[in-house]
Amino acid sequence: MLSKAKTRWAMTQLYDLIPDAKGALIADSPFQLLIAVMLSAQATDVSVNKVTPQLFEHFPTPASFAAADLTAIEADIRSIGLYHNKAKHIRTCCQQLITDFGGEVPQTHAELEQLAGVGRKTANVVLGDAFNVPSFAVDTHVSRIAKRLTISAENASVRQIETDFQTKLPQKEWVQAHHTLILFGRQVCTARNPKCNQCPLLSICPAGQRILQERG
Ligand code: SF4
Numbered sequence: 001m002l003s004k005a006k007t008r009w010a011m012t013q014l015y016d017l018i019p020d021a022k023g024a025l026i027a028d029s030p031f032q033l034l035i036a037v038m039l040s041a042q043a044t045d046v047s048v049n050k051v052t053p054q055l056f057e058h059f060p061t062p063a064s065f066a067a068a069d070l071t072a073i074e075a076d077i078r079s080i081g082l083y084h085n086k087a088k089h090i091r092t093c094c095q096q097l098i099t100d101f102g103g104e105v106p107q108t109h110a111e112l113e114q115l116a117g118v119g120r121k122t123a124n125v126v127l128g129d130a131f132n133v134p135s136f137a138v139d140t141h142v143s144r145i146a147k148r149l150t151i152s153a154e155n156a157s158v159r160q161i162e163t164d165f166q167t168k169l170p171q172k173e174w175v176q177a178h179h180t181l182i183l184f185g186r187q188v189c190t191a192r193n194p195k196c197n198q199c200p201l202l203s204i205c206p207a208g209q210r211i212l213q214e215r216g
Contacts, residue, residue, distance in 0.1 A: 001151070002151045002168075007168040007169065008168065008170075010201050011180070014184050014200075021176065021179035022179055023125065024049070025040060030131065031061075031105050034105050034122070034126050035052070035056075037122045039077060039080055039090075041122075042081045042082060043081045047079060051077050055073075055077060058072070059076075063098060065091055065094035066091060070091060086117065105130065107133065109127065120158070121137045121138060124162075124178075125178075128174065134174045135174060136165050136175075137162075137178050142182065146161045146164065147207075148205060148208065149205050149207070194211065
């Protein structure tokens with residue numbers, strides 16, 4: 001497994017390679033970010049950003065979503081994958097925000113994860129990006145990179161990967177590391193044909209060395 005020191009070294013290389021990485025979802029408030037992150041499951045940030053301006057114009061508050069017909073919410077998010085379930089979750093989530101949290105987005109994992117359609121990853125993104133609470137969200141890119149670099153074991157669960165990064169990186173880096181790894185996964189350490197021969201982490205990456213050997 002990659003040591004704490006080498007994990008930190010790897011992240012400094014990635015901060016240099018991809019400076020100031022940020023989330024790409026457009027949102028003006030914690031509430032809008034929560035809805036945007038819910039929509040982004042199995043959908044691209046670009047596709048979410050295309051539908052949210054009109055969605056938030058039609059439904060500017062938790063109360064407006066809570067009182068809406070599902071078909072009206074669906075009409076605005078129809079181009080997003082799983083839109084039927086997402087509309088249902090968003091409406092129930094907004095009803096919970098009103099009844100349980102005074103219409104505000106809560107700021108703890110436990111409370112966020114009580115909301116319909118909100119899992120650990122969504123809670124981590126909202127906490128980190130909307131409230132500056134140190135948190136580390138694991139998505140498919142982070143998971144792949146963690147295993148390739150042996151930051152986490154090959155069979156590690158999402159929760160274990162989160163713990164591995166939190167143990168190996170200083171708390172103040174967690175949010176930045178998450179965003180940096182996502183862009184690194186999209187641009188360099190892609191699922192297929194990763195650009196290992198251009199990667200600054202090749203010297204410490206068993207998967208990259210194996211991939212290059214196989215390519216000859
Ligand atoms: Fe990913 Fe290849 Fe870099 Fe390893 S060397 S981190 S597999 S791009």
